[in-house]
Amino acid sequence: MPLLSSILIVPILTLLAILLIPNRSVQLIRWVCALSGIITGVLSIQLWMAYDPVAGGIQFIELIPWVPSMGISYHLGVDGFGTILVMLNSIVYFTGVLTMWDLETRVKEFFAFMVLLVVGVYGVFMSQDMFFFFFFYEIAVVPMYPLIIIWGSGNKEYAAMKLMLFLLAGSALLFPGLLAIYHTAGLHTFDLIALSQHTFDPDFQIFVYPFIYIGFGVLAGMFPVHGWSPTGHVAAPSAVSMLHAGVLMKLGAFGVLSVGIRLLPQGAVYWAPTFSTFAAIGIVYGAFVAIRQTDFKFVIGFSSVSHMGIVLLGLNLAVLGKAGSDALNGAVFQMFAHGIMTALFFSTVGFIYDRAHSKTIADFGGLGSQMPRAVSIFIVAGLCGAGLPGLASFWAELLVFLAALKTYPIVGVVIIIGLVLTAIYILRVFTTAFFGPPNDRWKNLKDVDLTGFQLLPRAILVAVLVYFGFVPRAMLDVINSTTTAFLGKF
């Protein structure tokens, strides 16, 4: 079976298997999920190895006509961006399953919904057909609602409803946008490769691009339509936050990139100054709001808005040409790095919450002495967020900043301020919660640190961050040729 279809079919089979396993065989369900995580992980590594970075372009193409009279086909294929994002999804999926290993309530349904989400995400990253792109995109969004209302915490009903309304309002913009692209091209095909070779009328591009950008941008946590994202992150259970912030938000950015910018280059250029301003505001605004948060998860939630701002800024700077390839490389690298980093954040916060049943930063103090390992891991994620050299985000953020300074010096300066603010809110969490005198309230917490099995998912994530921090070439080699080809239009 072709590689991409195999990666897609494994979670689908897992889903069917989970549905057939009786409710009480909880352990079996977990193992099935873990196994499917391992298989997709191995297949993703194989994909990464087999992808030819020198040749670049879209590889591993599979094409089956689906609804021929409408020009819909099952068309898979990945470029360099798709390759690394498939990898990202596999990592977060596997570690997410391990993070939720101890879940006791309604295990079967949880994993069923989670696997459905994973199927959708894989589908988006691989689809070269606009219909299936949107189809999988919606599939990835749907399970968020039950996942948050059933297994979430806090103000979860509000959060879940807000999330769904925001995301589907985004889809409401995409519906006419995508269909207008199809009908205007007049090629009777939803094939993204064919459509990307068609040159659309500039006026049409300028008209329709905002619909695509904002429609996908909602999911990417674009300022000012990011409101669903922090509340959603906070209310969701750990693994769902991991997938949600780590992977799902990337779908939005990936959609902007591989539908918006790819099909409508002139529209993208026209709107880039406006949208990069929004992105820059998002970076600083997210960081400012994060400083004032009292809840661990809210800090991370707003930091995601800030960090996804960097991705969106990179995408917009890419089309402006002055430092296009740096900006695009940085943006895609940041998608990956931020995905791993937030997964690590949420997985660790989830762990601390499960032990202490509090997410309020001020409740803690000196936690480092009780949970040295968990806290160290959290610190790694935090430093990565602050852009410390030696961790993956450093390179990603550096590339985008350089591009920003070259293109719009003022924006460059503004986002460097954003970076400083990031350091402030991260360090504030460290000092209040992890260091200083131990809080008496937690002195009864004994033997609560990460051990053995629980350490595994976090260790994988840390290893990935460090690896790409020291060997950024491993990443840039894969995406650079795609970037070059991508920017050929500008």
Add this chain to the structure above:
Amino acid sequence: MENALLFAPEIACLIMSLVLFFCPVFKASHRTVYSLAILTGIFVLAASLYTLPLSGEPFFPGIYKVDFFSQLIKTALALGFLCVAIICRNPLTVHISAWAELPLFLLFSTLGMMMMVSATELMTLYVAMELAAYPIYIVVALHRNIETNGESATKYMVQGMAASAVSLYGMSFLLGAFGSTYFTDIATQFAQASTQPIFYVGLLLTLSGFFFKLGAFPFHFWAPDTYQTAPHSVITFIASVSKIGAIAILCRLLSLATPHAWDAGHLQTALMWLCILAMTLGNLAALRQKDLKRLLGYSTIAHAGYVLLALQTFSQAGFTAAIFYALGYFVMSFACFLVISEIGKEDDLVSIESVSGLYKRAPLMAFTLLLGLFGLIGLPPTVGFIGKWFLFSAALERGQFYLVLVAAINATIGLYYYLMVIRQVYWVEPNTEKTFTPSPLITVTALAAIILVIAMGTFPDTFWELAERAASALMS
């Protein structure tokens, strides 16, 4: 004989209705009646499937036409009757004295709709429409609890009759404008007639009778009340089977106007506004509902709007999308009402709270309802998503960008109230300890509905081709 074979589905309906008619006369037990009803469904379905590839104008040329379009719809109607017959084996909400007659009336109505989609002459169409409508007026009023049901049944009947009177009035205008009641004559003279206001008045008035059946604005007032208080099995029939009939006949009538209507404009503009109003009104009103069936009643108004979105394009793509959506909507709506009539077996009214914790009490039913609602929202991998995609695509083919935007925003509004139901099903703790195990037949039907909702959504090609063939038969 050849000709008679073309009538197979209708003849099957007639024969079986005689059988069902004599059942109460010979005091057959309810069990026998309902087994016979299911048999009837299978028999009619087989007859329809047999005639699916046939075409012709048996006995009455120009009046009654058998083509792929009509036979596809008849097959769907027969399947619909079968499904409803399966779920009304134990129609507790129907007054006990009427149990034996219920399938008979539903079968008559099915027969009426079958004739309606084949009719190609105004008087035949009108007679068929009344045959489809009258049995429903009766069964809507058969609720065991007159207090909840009396008002809405009366309302339904009075409005239905008013709508069909208006329809008849409109037909008289058409007769005046064209000097003929034959569709073929109307179609050929269309170009000249379409410049006259009398023609538009006539056609819009004629359509109103069918808008009533579809529940489209401004003939929707019956829907919420009737949905809420009619017996469950009856409303299942109205919500699923008779929607297919209504959409089909609208396709048939509007296809007459197709070559010129888009350019001429007025008719299209009128339909477009009806579409916008129906979607918006249905969705906004549904937001505040507490009764599950009433909520779906409002949602049906919104869905009538989505269908009109495709119909007002007057294009082959539009008709194909509408036919496809009619088939899809039947399955989704049936999935929802299957669950409602199971859980509401003993209740007169089904509030949203009554499905709380359904996932614990009956997991399969909960899942069926979930998929049905996902379909109505328009989420993949259900047929609702691809159906909407086709509908919206048809409108965008005509360049109606903002209309599609309005429709898509409406779909987002709809999300809220459907999710409130899903929340009850999957999250809220059950308010009763009562669990229930559906009968094997219901289980199989529910599974079939689930599979169909997903299969039509993920492998739409076969169904799309059927719809396309039907639409091209319609346009020829």
